[in-house]
Amino acid sequence: MKRITIIAGHYGSGKSEISVNLAIDKKIDYIVDLDIINPYFRSRALQGLFDEHGIHLVESTVKGMLNSDMPYVSGEGRIPFVNKDITAIYDLGGTENGAKILIQFMDYVTDFEEIDFLATINIFRPETATKKDILHTITLLEAQTQLKVTGLINNTNLIEETTEQDVINGEKILLEVSKELQVPILYTVVEQHKEFTYPFVGERINLNRYVARKWTLGGK
Amino acid sequence: MAKVLMKGNEAMALAAIKAGLDAFYGYPITPQNELPEYLSKQMPLHGRAFVQAESEVAAINMVYGAAGAGARVMTSSSSPGIALKQEGLTYIAGAELPAVIINVMRGGPGLGGIQPSQADYKQITRGGGNGDYYLYSLAPESLQEAVDLIKESFDIADYFRNPVMIAVDGLIGQMMEPVDFEREVPKWDLKPKTWAADGNRKNRKKNIINSLYLDPNDLENHNLKLKAKYDEMRDKHQRYEMINMENAEIVIVAFGSTSRISRTAIELLKEEGINCGIIRPITIYPFPQNAFNEIPESVKNILVVEMNLGQMVDDVKLHVQGRLPVHFYGRVGGIVPEAEEISDQVKKIVGGTYE
Numbered sequence: 001m002k003r004i005t006i007i008a009g010h011y012g013s014g015k016s017e018i019s020v021n022l023a024i025d026k027k028i029d030y031i032v033d034l035d036i037i038n039p040y041f042r043s044r045a046l047q048g049l050f051d052e053h054g055i056h057l058v059e060s061t062v063k064g065m066l067n068s069d070m071p072y073v074s075g076e077g078r079i080p081f082v083n084k085d086i087t088a089i090y091d092l093g094g095t096e097n098g099a100k101i102l103i104q105f106m107d108y109v110t111d112f113e114e115i116d117f118l119a120t121i122n123i124f125r126p127e128t129a130t131k132k133d134i135l136h137t138i139t140l141l142e143a144q145t146q147l148k149v150t151g152l153i154n155n156t157n158l159i160e161e162t163t164e165q166d167v168i169n170g171e172k173i174l175l176e177v178s179k180e181l182q183v184p185i186l187y188t189v190v191e192q193h194k195e196f197t198y199p200f201v202g203e204r205i206n207l208n209r210y211v212a213r214k215w216t217l218g219g220k
Numbered sequence: 221m222a223k224v225l226m227k228g229n230e231a232m233a234l235a236a237i238k239a240g241l242d243a244f245y246g247y248p249i250t251p252q253n254e255l256p257e258y259l260s261k262q263m264p265l266h267g268r269a270f271v272q273a274e275s276e277v278a279a280i281n282m283v284y285g286a287a288g289a290g291a292r293v294m295t296s297s298s299s300p301g302i303a304l305k306q307e308g309l310t311y312i313a314g315a316e317l318p319a320v321i322i323n324v325m326r327g328g329p330g331l332g333g334i335q336p337s338q339a340d341y342k343q344i345t346r347g348g349g350n351g352d353y354y355l356y357s358l359a360p361e362s363l364q365e366a367v368d369l370i371k372e373s374f375d376i377a378d379y380f381r382n383p384v385m386i387a388v389d390g391l392i393g394q395m396m397e398p399v400d401f402e403r404e405v406p407k408w409d410l411k412p413k414t415w416a417a418d419g420n421r422k423n424r425k426k427n428i429i430n431s432l433y434l435d436p437n438d439l440e441n442h443n444l445k446l447k448a449k450y451d452e453m454r455d456k457h458q459r460y461e462m463i464n465m466e467n468a469e470i471v472i473v474a475f476g477s478t479s480r481i482s483r484t485a486i487e488l489l490k491e492e493g494i495n496c497g498i499i500r501p502i503t504i505y506p507f508p509q510n511a512f513n514e515i516p517e518s519v520k521n522i523l524v525v526e527m528n529l530g531q532m533v534d535d536v537k538l539h540v541q542g543r544l545p546v547h548f549y550g551r552v553g554g555i556v557p558e559a560e561e562i563s564d565q566v567k568k569i570v571g572g573t574y575e
Contacts, residue, residue, distance in 0.1 A: 011254060012227045012396040039334055040251055040394040067554065069250050069334050094254075124225040124398070126234075158225055158398040212396070 001026055002116045004080055004088050006102065007153070008141050009120030010127050011094035014155040016043040016211045018120060018189060019091035023055050025205070030080050030088040032058040034101050036071040037093030041211050049210060073101065081108035096140035103145060117145070118186060120153045121177075123170045131176045138181065151186035152178060154200070164196040171201055223398040229254035231363045231399050232296070232322055232386070235370035237262060238401055242291040243269035245282035249301045250334045251390035252324035256296065276301045280308030287317035288429035290416030292374050296322035298390070299340050300331055302348075309383055310349025313446070314431030316415075318377030320370070321355070322386045324393035327554045335554020336390035338476060341531035344387050345505040352443050354450050356457070357385040357505040359475040363397040368405050369502075375408035376457075380449050381415075387504060389527060391477045391556060453506045460508035461500040467518050468497030470566055473536050474525040475501045477556065482525055484559035489566055496566050504532075512539040521569050522546045525562055527555075 005022065007015045016035070020043050023031045033044040044059040045066060058076045060068065080088035092098050109115065119138050121128050128134045138149050156162070156170025167190065174185050188200035191207050226234070233255045236244070244263060246256040256272065263270035269286075273279035279295050286293040297305060302323045312319055325340050327333040344357050356376055360366035370386055377384040417427045433439035464486055465471070474482045479500040486496045497519065499511045522544050524533050530548045537546050549565040551557045 011230070012225065038250075038253070038394070040390065067334055122225060124223070126224050126226075129224070158223060159396065161223070161398055 003084070003114045004090065005116045005118060006090040006092065006147070007118050007120060008092045008099045008145075008149075009094070009153075009155075010125050010137065011038070013094070013120040013122050013125060013128070014153075014157070014189060015094070015120050016041060016091050017207060017209055018153060018155065018187070018205060019043055019089045020046060020049070020210045021205055021207055023050070023089050024053050026087075027053075028055060028089050029086045030056045030058060032073075032077045032080070032088055032090045034073055034077065034090055035093035035098060036073060036101060037095070037098040039067060039069050043091045043211060046210055078105055078108055081105050084114075096144040099141050100144045102147065106146060115147075116150050116186070117147045118151045118153050119149045120155050121170070121174060122155045122157055123173055124156060124158050124166070131173055131180070134173070134177050135180065138177075149181070149183060151184050153187045153189065154185055154202070155189040157189070157191070162191065162194065164194075164198055167196065167200065168198055175201065223400050225396055226363060226399045227254055228363050228366065228388070228393045228395050228397070229324065230258045231367050231397075232370055232388075232393075233258040233262070234401060235367040236294050236320065236374075237266060237268075239371045239374040240292050241268065241294055241374070243271075243286045243293045244295065245271045245273050245279040245286070245293070246295050246297065247273050247276045247279050247301060249298045251326060251336070251393050252296050252298050252322070255322065255324070255393070276304035277308065280305035280312075283319050284308050284312050284315070284317065287312060287319045288315065288417050290413040290418045292318075294320040294322065296324065298324045298326045299328050299337065300326075302340060303343070306343075306349040309355070310347070310351055310353060311431050312383050313347075313349075313353035313355070314351060315429050316381040316446075317383075317429065318374070318381055319383045320373050320377055320386065321383055322370075323388070325387065325389045327552065333554040334390070336477060336556055337527050337552065337554060338389055338478065339528040339531065339552065340387065341504065341526070341528060344385055345507065345535070353446060354453070354505050355383050355385040356380060356453055356503070357387050358459070358502060359387045359504045360392065360502070361476050361480045361500065363392070363395070363399050364403075366392060367399050367401060368403055372405040372408075375406075375410060378410050378413070379408045380453070382449055385505075387476070389477050390554075450506075454509075457503065458506050458508040458510055459502035460511045461498075461502060462511060462514060463498040463500060464495070465497040465514070465516055468495045468516065469518055470494070470521045470523060470570055471497040471499055471515060471519050472523050472525055472562070472566070473499045473501070473532065475504055475532070478525045478527055481557060481559050482562055485562035485566065488559055488563040492567070494566065494570055507535045507539070509539040512536075515544075519544065523565060523569060524548045525557065525565075526550045527557070528552060
């Protein structure tokens with residue numbers, strides 16, 4: 001895993017859940033919540049969990065203003081770009097508009113090899129259902145950030161209704177994207193309680209849902 | 221079509237497109253922003269109109285104009301923005317025009333907060349603006365239900381020539397769920413819009429869109445004509461779901477997100493041997509009063525659960541008519557009650573320790 005991982009994708013593509021899971025599993029130093037697009041279901045709501053795991057949370061300039069709908073981020077967000085001893089995960093807001101915020105840090109990057117810029121893809125999201133749609137999404141992300149996407153995350157799911165075949169179908173489409181762009185599928189996400197045995201491409205993230213509360217899952 | 225995974229606000233927007241939405245006028249406010257954002261991208265692709273107006277007041281008056289011209293038209297907002305739209309809504313109801321309004325509710329009063337709430341119940345169910353009028357108001361509890369009801373809501377608005385309100389809270393707007401957009405929904409028997417001021421004057425006398433009646437007799441007749449619609453809504457178009465009513469000793473009344481959480485609560489109660497039912501209003505106007513005539517003899521208490529401070533309690537009491545004690549549990553400020561909080565309240569009532 002590279003020192004800095006930036007996670008981008010559409011609304012509800014799984015960015016925050018994946019960021020939180022990776023931060024905990026990989027014992028990352030900083031999680032930087034850059035979601036200034038939407039004040040719901042953000043990783044910054046999990047301060048207690050990060051404290052428990054010794055992960056430093058960076059969010060707004062006004063600490064604890066969880067429900068402020070203000071589009072700003074603490075200057076601390078820059079630190080992992082300048083201090084090479086710190087590992088970090090950057091959790092972006094939804095769509096290319098949510099990714100735009102990264103531009104402010106680009107002046108501080110001295111070595112792009114230290115950075116993974118990952119696109120989270122779920123083929124059940126209509127905007128990323130086909131190879132063409134996914135390539136378009138990635139083009140928009142790259143145009144807004146001036147960063148090249150360096151890897152893909154297969155997060156194909158229908159929440160509780162996900163089958164193993166669904167994730168395999170997602171992988172098939174993502175392999176075509178991978179071939180076209182010459183970037184790897186770095187991670188495949190599977191909910192922790194699903195007993196899928198297929199040898200998915202890339203490292204497997206056994207996902208715990210921390211961000212979405214339990215009663216928003218399943219339901220009627 | 222197979223299911224797709226959607227965010228609530230996007231799902232509601234796409235449902236409106238599927239229903240033949242011709243034009244959308246809106247103004248941004250959290251927590252419904254993805255809805256106009258989605259339409260701003262999609263409506264031009266479908267050759268339809270999307271306008272971000274300069275204010276909520278402008279948006280609702282654009283809705284008024286487009287509805288008068290016979291378009292299928294919608295606006296969306298959240299509580300403070302919906303409050304701003306009340307003047308337009310009463311004009312639209314007064315001029316007998318169809319329109320769909322989505323309210324993704326947040327906490328109040330005033331600017332309140334940005335987290336989920338059901339605190340606009342009274343505003344929605346009592347009309348909201350001036351004069352004798354009501355909005356046919358639907359309160360879905362899941363994204364699939366929201367999509368199905370929105371697809372149908374344009375027919376309902378056209379049928380009654382009256383605004384239809386889709387009342388959800390921020391949670392429904394923001395959550396992710398699998399949705400099937402191709403499910404069949406009821407088709408209403410609709411007449412051509414011969415009343416529309418659509419610029420086509422070839423074969424008819426001119427149509428006038430108006431809510432001003434200076435002659436008291438004319439206005440009274442107009443009011444009575446509107447009342448006949450509301451009576452028909454009440455008599456023929458109440459919607460509700462009764463859940464787990466057989467041998468229930470207590471019944472929860474809850475709509476939208478709180479009914480969803482109550483479903484989990486009654487499962488917790490089952491494990492402890494308590495049989496709890498749910499009356500789930502799907503229309504909050506007309507209030508589903510018929511449901512209260514179907515409550516079995518076994519029920520000894522009613523518990524109303526809302527994300528407000530008890531705005532629906534009066535309606536429930538009115539239709540329980542003193543036959544059963546009516547209790548209330550609610551959370552406000554944008555706090556969503558946990559299933560355990562609701563089941564604890566039920567246990568207190570059943571155990572006789574409720575204060």
